[in-house]
């Protein structure tokens with residue numbers, strides 16, 4: 001259906017944000033989308049911090065944005081805003097890297113006090129990068145994302161329902177079906 005890039009902006013090796021994104025992209029894949037993952041923490045720190053636009057990893061990340069119809073951007077809330085790691089990536093992308101793209105912003109955080117971080121901090125940046133359509137985003141509390149002993153991720157029922165709706169709205173906006181297709185077999 002559509003080419004979707006799923007970007008995780010958490011520096012954590014055990015990131016809840018990355019787990020949340022994985023939960024989402026499984027749903028998007030079942031809806032027929034072609035989902036590619038970009039974990040910003042795997043990019044070379046030197047290239048990001050020195051804005052080395054010619055570094056192969058930065059060139060490849062830029063190409064991943066170019067090729068996407070839709071972009072899911074997930075970030076932990078750090079100090080009442082999005083992560084510095086995510087900003088480091090956004091800063092090395094071309095000014096209008098999101099032109100013509102549909103974008104779904106997502107955040108995880110420890111306190112509902114910062115539930116508006118997506119709207120007052122992240123959304124203006126995405127907008128300045130030319131995003132054609134930024135669909136309503138969603139904030140998920142970290143305590144609603146649990147990891148089992150078998151490493152499976154479970155979302156609290158209310159959070160899972162809300163994310164399913166948000167994901168389906170994004171899927172429709174980017175040009176896909178709203179219902180999850182059940183795999184055969």
Ligand SMILES: Cc1cc2nc3c(=O)[nH]c(=O)nc-3n(C[C@H](O)[C@H](O)[C@H](O)COP(=O)(O)O)c2cc1C
Nearest residue numbers: 010015016017076077078079080108109110111142
């Ligand atoms: C350095 C740091 C700063 C944080 N600042 C906030 C904050 O301002 N507001 C908030 O709600 N949560 C804050 N948190 C909690 C994280 O946003 C939350 O645990 C998030 O789910 C972590 O996501 P991650 O596991 O993907 O890194 C902070 C966590 C860290 C490590």
